[in-house]
């Protein structure tokens with residue numbers, strides 16, 4: 001499969017923040033994404049480029065970095081656009097790793113993940129995947145109706161609103177205000193920072 005980058009760091013976002021992980025960032029994303037111009041990983045968006053690895057090679061590199069029962073995060077790009085995505089998940093499982101999948105939710109994940117993070121870039125009605133451990137919405141001013149639909153129609157244990165970084169800053173206060181508004185309406189969203197950016201790690 002085509003890989004944009006591999007690195008060992010801590011998870012910086014959402015419920016698994018702080019967990020050491022080996023990150024496998026796949027190459028390519030064709031999602032019609034409203035924040036494409038400020039995507040954190042612009043170098044991973046094109047389908048050309050990257051480095052070829054087999055799923056077995058990737059699982060072996062992850063195991064060497066984090067050890068048995070450590071975590072691997074399969075992210076992108078959009079990892080579900082890789083034809084051998086399922087083989088990678090299975091190879092990681094056979095290597096005794098825990099698997100975090102990060103996806104936009106536009107395709108179903110059939111492979112056996114341990115923790116799925118859906119960061120939707122389309123209204124809930126367009127998602128193929130409607131359940132995960134966490135839903136993480138990058139807040140760019142979505143309406144109350146759109147956020148309510150996510151909360152009511154997507155089944156998750158954790159709902160996060162995360163500020164959007166543009167031009168070196170992010171809309172932290174606006175995001176917090178929206179979290180509080182949603183909470184007052186009975187929807188228990190939480191705030192997700194991107195701690196790796198504040199800590200200066202990858």
Ligand code: SF4
Nearest residue numbers: 029031033036039077
């Ligand atoms: S879906 Fe994710 S990887 Fe693709 S452009 Fe949007 S933020 Fe970037």
